[in-house]
Amino acid sequence: MRDRLLIYGANGYTGELIARLAASKGLSPILAGRDGEAVARLAGSLGFAHRAFSLTDPAPVDAGLEGVAVVLHCAGPFSRTAGPMVEACLRNGAHYLDITGEVDIFEANAARDGPARAAGVMVLSGAGLDVTPTDCLAAHLKRRLPGATHLALGLDAAPWVSRGTVKTLIETFHLGMARQDGRLVIEPIGHRTRTIDIGRGPVRAISVPWGDVSSAYHSTGIPNIEVYVATPGGVGAVFGLARRLSSVLARPPVQRALQAIAGRLARPGPTEAQRRGGSMLIWGEARDGARTVTSRLRLPEGYNLTALVALEMAGRALRGDVKPGYQTPSSAYGADLILAIPGCTRSDEGERPA
Ligand SMILES: NC(=O)c1ccc[n+]([C@@H]2O[C@H](COP(=O)([O-])OP(=O)(O)OC[C@H]3O[C@@H](n4cnc5c(N)ncnc54)[C@H](OP(=O)(O)O)[C@@H]3O)[C@@H](O)[C@H]2O)c1
Structure with missing residues (x-):
């Protein structure tokens, strides 16, 4: 019988946060990853079962998914891990959710819609900060302005x-992306700039390849989508440097060197105190040629939010609340999903002429 939740990549920073949250909610997922020792240590401390397998060959992954109804995939960069795990879920009839924010992964998983439907399996990408709140906001704006042709989303850095x-940003953030007339276009990062008010007055913001340029199109059908990040102080300078060096940053030896540096120098993640004290604002605007609507979200800190939304959706899937085929957070669970998360609120501005 398939009735278990498996968290893969559980020994990573975000996987562990999710596992600890699961424990605090009285859930009993199986923890898994390729580092058997690390996974066993964490599982032992939480009283959970564990499994060790890597994603390089199909047979151990199939064995690892025995009895599993839902996989919450937290091992990234997902460019290296999503394909084998989705294929294993399709072979084994397990629903798949991940916390990727990588546009290529959204697109690759969207292309598996047919096989996923045929297998009766849900393939849901973006069950984290990137893209659950922005995706829910996009669906809410579409609901407010059903004929919208342009969507802009913005968030704090x-x-x-x-x-x-x-490590994931090193792979993805030297190129920008937007959606134009329904097609993904590649452009320099920060190619578009505008002033937005994410909820604390006007700030300068630049365009980034956030997952919504893929996912919000699937959720809303709006053909023109841009995502902005506010660039206070030095943040704009970092993006400017990435833009100027983009052709160098894309070279494989440079990528390898940067990955090695990140592996040695980057901190595992924010401390508990930083997470507890953090919060986020998100802004969204849709227009249809005649009218513009604007809405905002206020959210807890991003990694805590990722754990909350990922577990919320995995729990729903485990209770049988699934839609087979490729799904975004809002296409599976609706625009108001984000309001089910403690600490998340939404506000709407009145409609105005475009
Ligand atoms: N959507 C969002 O808002 C959001 C939020 C948080 C994180 N993320 C993404 O989630 C991913 C993980 O982040 P993190 O902070 O948890 O990173 P992390 O602490 O470095 O953990 C990475 C995890 O993935 C595993 N892993 C990496 N490559 C693997 C491979 N080829 N095969 C099997 N396992 C592999 C690692 O296993 P080992 O220990 O064996 O290397 C580890 O368990 C990143 O891509 C990050 O961008 C997204």
């Missing part, structure tokens, strides 16, 4: 990121 996030 995170004050701290985990080692795994740094």
